[in-house]
Structures are given as C-alpha cells and as structure tokens.
Amino acid sequence: MDKTYYLITLETASPLVLSNRPSSGDSSVFHSLEYIPGASIRGAFIQLMKQLDKYQDEVAVTKEVKDLFVEEGYRFGNFHPANSSLLPLTAVSCKQFPGFVSEDFEKNHGVRDSLLDNYLNTKEYNSASFECNHETEGGKVCQSPLLPYDRPITALEDYQLEGFLYQDARLVNKLQTGHIAIDPITQTNKKGHIFFENTIDIEEIFEGIIEVPREHKAVFENVMNINATLRVGSKRTSGFGMLNVTNCQEVNERIPTEGNPSLNKSLEERWKDFQSLCREKNVIKQDEFAFSITCMSDAILKDNWFRYRTDLTKDLLENYTNLTIPDFTLEYSQVSTKQISGWNQMWKTALDDEVGIKVGSSYLFKSKEGSDEEWIDLLGKIENMPIGERTYDGFGTVFVCHPFHLQMEEV
Ligand SMILES: [Zn+2]
Incomplete structure (x- = not known):
C-alpha cells in the first residue's frame, strides 16, 4: 500500500499519565512512560475522526477502523520527546x-x-x-x-562544524500529583487509600511519524490539523492527557532524525562504512559481509509455533518479510525483553500480556554470499517494512547498519 509519512509535533496542554502500573508491586506511586505509544495516538485519532463525521453509523465506522487501522493502512509510530533520540542498547x-x-x-x-x-x-x-x-x-x-x-541523546547544536557529536537531551519535566479514594457508601475518603502519579508536565513537546495510506490523505489532514486536540493516557475524565497538534508536515523518512542526524545517512553509505570497519577490525574477512539490525521501537517476534523469540534468525526474518535472503548467520545480539500489556477500550478488557524486545536491541549478522548491491537492495526493503507482530501498533521499526555501532572510540 502506498503511504505518505507525516511528522507530527504534539504539545502537552494538561498533565499526562501514560501507564497505570505502580512502580513496584505494593507501591501507590504510578510512573508515566517517557514516550507516548503509537497505539494511544491512534485511539485518540479515531475518536477525533468519529466526532468530525457524526452521521456515519457505528457499523460503517467499525468497518472503516478495521480496514484502515488494523493490519494494513495507517501506522502510528511512538512519539518521543522532540529533538531527542535513543542510542542502541550496546x-x-x-x-x-x-x-x-x-x-x-x-x-x-x-x-x-x-x-x-x-x-x-x-x-x-x-x-x-x-x-x-x-x-x-x-x-x-x-x-x-x-x-x-541509556539516556536520551541529542546532537550538539554546531554538529555540522564538528562532525556528528552528541550530548544528553533535556529530560522531560515531571510533576507529582496525588488523589485519594472515595468510599462509595459514606462518600468520604477511604482510609489508607492515597495514590500518587508521576505525570509529564505541560508544555512538553513530543514528535512522531504517522504513516497514512495515500488515498486517505485528505481525511487525515482534515482531522490532524494544527487546531486539533488529542486526548490520551489515564485520568482523561479529570482533565489529564490533552495534547495540542502544533505541527503536521509531510516527510520522507519513517524515523525522526533531528535528535541524531547520523541516522540521515543513506543505506549505501552506512553499508559501506560498516563493511570497511568490520574488515579493518577483523570481524569479517575481505570476501565476507557484515551488517547489523537495530530495533528503533519495541518489537514482538513469534515463530510458527507461537513462541516468543528474541533471536532474529534467517527463518524468522524471511517469514516476516516474505523475501528470499542469501544465507547469513546471527553472530551476536544484545537484547532486552519487556512485558507488553494493553487495554482494549472498546471491549473494556485487558489484552493478553506479550513478551517484546526492547527498543535499542541490536543484532550482528555475517554472510559469505550475495553482493554489495544485492544486500543493499534487500536490506533497504527490510528497513522499509516493520517486522514482527502488531506492526500497525508501531512495533518492529528496524534500522540497518546503525552508524553508532561503528563508534568504537569514546565520544
Ligand atoms: Zn573512565
């Protein structure tokens, strides 16, 4: 499906809580995620779309949502603090x-x-x-x-003069808010029930990419304009989670590169740099190839027997991409896993927990087959299709030959 990429900028207009998990089992302090999951933005977008199109009946809306927002069509990436980027886990x-x-x-x-x-x-x-x-x-x-x-990073302002140099990105401001529980019978405060939330402050800026089917561009631009307000996260009924759309522009890339301009390099350049350093460091012989795949969002990998996997093998990659890839081997990986839980707003039920691979997880591969041109062509295709499960939820964005993997000297 032909798609247009939009870079969307959002600003928090009220405090934002993005997770309802206490920081530990019996704690009453809830911490917000540091980013806005793509699925939250998608929910808010569908809500807005329905409001603007009041006369459609529920059945038609349900069909449209299924056709456009699940499996095929739209893809909502995660929204991260503006002008910042995460390094690989390595x-x-x-x-x-x-x-x-x-x-x-x-x-x-x-x-x-x-x-x-x-x-x-x-x-x-x-x-x-x-x-x-x-x-x-x-x-x-x-x-x-x-x-x-694992701190978020950003490019130095004068990076163009000094090459690609990084510094720590400013962290998102947090507020602590609290509330008590009200007893339904006495209508007074319930003893021993007090909760605190670490919420994201107002006027924080987030950025992310939304992929829109080309034939749906007009509808998207009508809904996602700079007057739009999205509601995401918990405690929306108490006024939390208001996000103003402050910018919406068409772009060419599916990963925002502002926080790390080295991601802007073409795949040819990244591939070439990767081969020459790997040969210099004796990672591969002169006639071999090496490449890396780095997760730029969380990913969920499952094999044909529904087992969660953390190793990105040839079988798995071919299965997910429908490509025939020359023989290659997974040589090394640095992977963290995380539990992914969710909530179905429509059915008011919890989604089954899944085991995902954390953003930044990195894989190193080697091959004796193929040619430079063949690999660049294939890896370009892989980079352009998110891999794994629930890719329409923003999972499985990958990046080939991440330039930071070549940074073997301290910067
Ligand atoms: Zn030291």
Whole structure:
C-alpha cells in the first residue's frame, strides 16, 4: 500500500499519565512512560475522526477502523520527546564518570558502542574491551568498568562544524500529583487509600511519524490539523492527557532524525562504512559481509509455533518479510525483553500480556554470499517494512547498519 509519512509535533496542554502500573508491586506511586505509544495516538485519532463525521453509523465506522487501522493502512509510530533520540542498547560509558566527552574534558569519560567489541570477545577474550579507555592526566588509563548508557541523546547544536557529536537531551519535566479514594457508601475518603502519579508536565513537546495510506490523505489532514486536540493516557475524565497538534508536515523518512542526524545517512553509505570497519577490525574477512539490525521501537517476534523469540534468525526474518535472503548467520545480539500489556477500550478488557524486545536491541549478522548491491537492495526493503507482530501498533521499526555501532572510540 502506498503511504505518505507525516511528522507530527504534539504539545502537552494538561498533565499526562501514560501507564497505570505502580512502580513496584505494593507501591501507590504510578510512573508515566517517557514516550507516548503509537497505539494511544491512534485511539485518540479515531475518536477525533468519529466526532468530525457524526452521521456515519457505528457499523460503517467499525468497518472503516478495521480496514484502515488494523493490519494494513495507517501506522502510528511512538512519539518521543522532540529533538531527542535513543542510542542502541550496546552504548556503554565509564561507571565512574559516565557521559559524553565535553569541553570540560576531565569530567566525563565518553560514550562508545560495544557491539563489535563484544562480538570479537566471543572469539578472543580481551579484558580491555570491558574497561574505560579514557586517558586521564599523566597518561594513565581509567580502567573503570563500563555500564550501559541509556539516556536520551541529542546532537550538539554546531554538529555540522564538528562532525556528528552528541550530548544528553533535556529530560522531560515531571510533576507529582496525588488523589485519594472515595468510599462509595459514606462518600468520604477511604482510609489508607492515597495514590500518587508521576505525570509529564505541560508544555512538553513530543514528535512522531504517522504513516497514512495515500488515498486517505485528505481525511487525515482534515482531522490532524494544527487546531486539533488529542486526548490520551489515564485520568482523561479529570482533565489529564490533552495534547495540542502544533505541527503536521509531510516527510520522507519513517524515523525522526533531528535528535541524531547520523541516522540521515543513506543505506549505501552506512553499508559501506560498516563493511570497511568490520574488515579493518577483523570481524569479517575481505570476501565476507557484515551488517547489523537495530530495533528503533519495541518489537514482538513469534515463530510458527507461537513462541516468543528474541533471536532474529534467517527463518524468522524471511517469514516476516516474505523475501528470499542469501544465507547469513546471527553472530551476536544484545537484547532486552519487556512485558507488553494493553487495554482494549472498546471491549473494556485487558489484552493478553506479550513478551517484546526492547527498543535499542541490536543484532550482528555475517554472510559469505550475495553482493554489495544485492544486500543493499534487500536490506533497504527490510528497513522499509516493520517486522514482527502488531506492526500497525508501531512495533518492529528496524534500522540497518546503525552508524553508532561503528563508534568504537569514546565520544
Ligand atoms: Zn573512565
């Protein structure tokens, strides 16, 4: 199906709570997610569409929703804080002095990627690849252990002058709000029932991509214009979760690149860079190929026996993409899993929990077959079709040969 991509900017007009899970089992504090799931935006969009088209009967609306929003048609990506981006899970930094190298050179010891290092370690153990390589005054090497670096990042303002350099992105502002429970019989407060929510503050900006079927462009633009207000998240009846649409523009890419301009590189460039570094570092021989696939959103992978999978093998990839791919092997992966739960607003029932693969999970592959042209063509197709289950919910966006995987020196 031919699709148009829209980059949508949303601003919170009232506090936003995006999850109803307490921070731990018996806690009464609820934390909001740091991003807005695509499925929440989709629900709000359908609601708005129905309001604007009051005369359609419920049966026609249900059919339209099924045809356009499930399986085929629209795809709502997750909305992340504007101008920020997440690094792959393989990004690591010094345990003692974590953070990007700044002008204040001694303060932070830099962030680098560990995918290729970790793979090489499975061949030949090299303890230095688990340590911080930063040279302190007097030429000493820091040698502290490394920890994953999972903070959102953004590009330095003058990155064009200095190449692609990163810094930490500003974190979303949070508010703590609280409420008590009211006893239905006495109509007074129920003893021992007080709840707190860590909510996202007002005037926070979020950005995401919505894929729209080309023949539905006019309807989409009519609903999603800069006067529109979406309602998402919990406690909507108490005024929470109002989002104003502040910008809506057609774009060419399915991943916002503002927070990390290196994602703007063409697949040819990324492929070439990947091959040359992998050959230089002896990850592959001269006549072999290597590539990585990085999850840019959470993904759900299942095999033919409905088992959840975390390994992205040839069978699985061919199954999901319907492509015939030359022989390749999964050599190394760095994957985190998460529980994905949900709620069906229409039926007022909980969705079955699923096991997903976390955004940032990374896979390294090797192949002895094919040619540069063949691989670039195939991987371009894979990048253009989200893989796995529930892709219409925004799951399974992948990126091939992520440039940060080549960042083996601290930046
Ligand atoms: Zn260090």
